[in-house]
Amino acid sequence: MQKKEYSVEIGGKILTAIFTDLAEQAHGSVMLKYGETIVLATVCMSHDSQKGLGYFNLTVDYIERFYASGKISGSRFVKREGKPSEEAILASRVIDRTLRPLFEQSIRHAVQVIVTVISVDENDPVILAVNAASLALAVSNIPWNGPIGCVRIGKYDPEGKQASYGAGDDSLIINAPSSWRVDDSKYKFDLTVCGKNGNINMIEASAHQTEEKELAEALSRASEEITKLENFQKKIVSEIGKEKRVIEKETIDQQSVELFKKDILPKMEEAIFSGAGKAKIDELHNVWNKMVAEKYPEREDFSLEDNLFDDTENDILHKKAIEKNKRADGRKMDEVRDLFAQAGGVSSVLHGSGIFYRGGTHVLSVLTLGGPEDRHLIDGMTTKAEKRFMHHYNFPPYSSGETGRAGFTNRREVGHGALAEKALAMVLPSVEEFPYTIRVVSESMASNGSTSQASICAATLALMDGGVPIKAPVAGIAMGLMYESDSKYKILTDIQGPEDHYGDMDFKVAGTRAGVTAIQLDVKVEGVPIKILSEAMIQAKDARVIILDKIEQEIKIPRSEISPNAPKILIIKINPEMIGMVIGGGGKTIKEIKEKTGAEITIEDDGTVYFTGKNDSAEKAKSIVLEMTHEYAVGEVLKGEVVKVADFGAFIRLNPFTDGMAHISELAPFRVERVSDIIKEGMIVPIKVISIDREKGRIGLSIKEADKDFFNQKK
Template identity: 45%
Template sequence: MNKKTFKKEFAGRNLEIEFSPLAENADASCLIRYGETVALITLVASKQDENTDFFPLMIDYEEKFYAAGKIYGSRFIRRETRPTEGAILTGRLVDRTLRPLFDQDTRRKVQIVITVLSIDRENDPDFIALLGASIVSSLSPIPFRGPAAGIRVAKINNEVVLLPTYDERENSSIDSFWGGIKTKINMIEVGAKESQEDEIEEISKISFEKIKELVSWQEEILKNFEVDKINIKKPEVDQEIREFINSTLKSHFEDKYFKETPQEGYKNHDQATDLLKEFLEEKGKLDQLAVAESIVFHLLDELVHESALKHEKRFDGRKLDQVRDIEIFTGVLPRTHGTGMFLRGKTHALSIITLGAPGDSLMQQGMEVNGEKHFIHQYNAPSYSVGETGPNRGPGRREIGHGALAEKAIQPMLPSREEFPYTIRVVTEILSQNGSTSMASVCGTSLALMDAGVPIKKHVAGIAIGLMTGSNGEYKLLTDIQGPEDHHGDMDCKVAGTKDGINAMQMDVKIDGITPEIISEILIRAKKARLEILEKMEASIASPKKDLSPYAPKIAIISIPVEKIGGVIGSGGKTIHAIIEKSGALVEIKDDGTIYITGETKESISIAEALIKGIVKEYEVGEILEGKVSKILDFGAVIELSPNKEGLVHISELAPRRVNTVDEIVKLGQIISVKVIEILPDGKIRLSLKQATNQDNTNTNHGRN
């Protein structure tokens, strides 16, 4: 098998790309290795154009359990099924970097598949996934304005670290991934802990230099290959239709599209569509509607850009740095554990908190991530939120991405598990969409957490900054972009954080990218808007409520010696199941001896706690205890002191007189007071009923039924 191999040392490790006929039926493929993390990247393009009005690009990131040397999945399946959240987010990360670099008039199906074959638990595959996807895109017959590359950069103990390991990222104050081409940055993903704007700027500049280095290396590699690219057919439209669009419809949009309220703008857009259909029907050219609508889209693009660049005029009449009107409500639902409703213009988000037991955590099992997740944020955007009909088929990639971004923004402000052991699930329902819904979900979640009484450190808010660029390099930033500005704009950059710093940042573009200098301006603009929003949120609810909802479960935490864990669990779980059954509380035991007791009432928790303490109790000679008669024998009575501990009262210790039969004194199930008189070396306990009672008491009824 013929091979071409290219090697480079990068960030202290070996980077290697191999080209071979391994996936020879693909249009382009490569095997890429960094350390002992290996991925196969393939690209296949259809041979004919699809009948669609968008570029049908699919990027799939495939996690394989065998890459980590594990057998996972249900015991009845034992194979990979649907992608994990991590796999979806990595696929989106690659997609967001590469998609703007393809010609958007391409109508051929393009599928890039990234299959992780080996993972060394140090090197995250996202780095080689993007690098390899750029290489195969450059070698494919589909026009591509690359190469592109990306790099993960962290800040750990005030030091910038390139391509940090998984363990290093756990201790980072900033964990970021940057994508771009040789001249621009076009994708940003940042998780931070109240980092300052200048820290993000510093990392952006370092990342950009490394991206340029990786792009230059790809350019050298590509010189070894001859690549034939296809010609992309641009939409062709009848000249008569084009003249109608550039005269009648352009005048209509100029006069009526930019109105004081979005509702008027949308209404006038619909009127323009009706005018176009009437014209085409009159001319007998209705078959050209799709192409004509494409021309109209580009016309609106030009008008929206021109309005912002030349006149600093926006779709709804706001100033370029103006945030839409905000309304805030908390406690809007009676039975839920906490709610926050955040309204910004026509973007409406309702965030709802549910508090659960520690055992209600989300179990994660995958190639990269394994463990429990105790804070979960999920984002839903039903079709009615955009005034459309459609089936509800569960969250798509967009919903998962938006949910993860808000989760990343809130996470640093959450209390420790020792302080607040609850599992927290937040669901944000987007009731109405008009831009920046992910940032509205951040604000709604922060409000809901305080309403629920979760002791978060401070409020978190988010804002989306847009961009309009001109052909001569001029540009304008737009604060708090809404639907049309997002749809026709060149960038959507979301920044979320507290009054003291940035927690999350995410940027996507529709152009080739932006410079670090523009990133600096974005951060300044975002901070101004974020502080303005935070002021309004704090005016509504400034700190977490002191008490949890009466409908939230109660949790108690106790600790027992590790060697006592087996006694609490019992043979086959018999003891712990008995505790749960008797108390009605949920009991979760950790390996270090920490026990979480969760119940609907304080009484159920108290019962479970007493039972557990009884099990692990160290008994002492001379102690007076209460127990239940569990067995009656010829020579005495067995007393249950706790669910897994019994003692024996010999017949001679039942009463201060001769006793002929045990049941003269005690009955089965009777609760009696007994005294510990001896603890044998094997742990068995000898008890006395007569010594537990007063010496002058001759009453034989020493207990209760």
């Protein structure tokens, strides 16, 4: 095996790039090692172009292998890894969104990037995967305008003391261990940042209502480490990089250009700036398509003519925005579209609902509450956990006025759902305060710009309508950019239609009045200066406040009661040593309680017991378990049923699960010759607990101390 290694220090730890001939058929490959986390990135490009495709075909697959964490996964019957987990899909999207802008979009050869996790420790394999994909492309013969660098940065509190939440760079941690991020209460904010040449081209962030200035400082610090990663990769490329393939760019027929200038170009500006949406410009595009099809009846591929139309539309939008402050729908640069908010009012069956409109983007969100047994069980490559909050996003074809496949969740839907989930999770009450499992489903009903951010707004309305005591309402907004240079650009608030399609960035910022809870950045240029992103965050906050005003006009605070159709949850704490008794052999006891009451019962290792049910089922189950697990104390006075009489005393039932014994000397204040003379089975007698032997499970009782006159009264 041929082998060459390069190393660099990143975040106080050594990152090693290992080049071997292990995957020698790939056009580029590398193993990256950070601690004991190792990923293998491979890249390949098809030999021939795909004629008539009309877009750049990039596929990115992040592959989790359970052997990486020393696990054998699956059921008893299937042990092979199945479809990608949600975490793997999100990782693939992070890699894709970082790499894609650095390809020449006119390329019609298929490019595939596969990153396989070989082994994993406490270091995040996703960060390694992005860097490995960059390096594999950089040393390959595939034309790509990299490299890029990727780091994770944040302010963390692994001990739960908020000791690391200080101000400035000193408290910023690069590439924190995964264990610091499993529980979002252990960090103030957590960012994944990718960039090139001091600019940023991808961000994924979650934050606990963090100020924009603090996040901008984190981006600057991240950029320093990213520069180290870029220089590290450039050094390697200079030594072992392959010569890049030259892919000739197809040129359009000059007759098409002349036809376009004569019949289409004069109409474009009016069609672009005809109001909200893309109806007029799409109509003109269809006219152009028919025109070129008639002119070239022998041809099937009109992608070059398509590109001419798109490029011209892009140029006009940029020029008018930058030079004339003009937007397609006539709004000001910082103007939010018309808003509508409705909390509830859909159906009394639903536990909570919200409808939110922002211009032509309409979303319905529906809340469902469940018990602990409804939590989402995750058994992944590195994670075994239960999720109590889920946000799922759906984008049916009719949302954009199209036909298509329904009932299939694509990567985009997974990504948008996760972004909204991240934004809302930061304001949820603790499990102690609100023990319910929470699921929100957002249905995109009509799409004209950032349904993901509208989903956050609609979901906030649904949560508040359902009585979930969130810390504060959350709203999201998508910011755009028309960029010419660092000094000539325009930031657009609430992008829609052609701005979404042709703008240079899609910068989604969600948060409360107090600060940001989530960020997602995608770009179509190589990167955006941090200065512009800082300005965009401030402009986003202004828009966010307008949206929050609208939400709070509809519903100011969460409703005081949950829906009567939602289950009721009661909580008690029992001695952990009694868990086995409540469950019973093979789960027999707990199953009987469930069947008898109709309630669901969840018991945690610390003795916390949740009772979930409708009507009075939860109360009934709670009463039974309390009775079972009641720990009697010396001096406690109660009544019990005599269940057995012996020569030396009487056995008395304290509850259906516990008996005690009153010795003959403890029955009455006078001498008792025979127990059966004064006491019979089935009698209800007053008793006082006078001794407890926990080791032997014995409880000593006294009737005479509970009521010295009891037998006199019986006479």
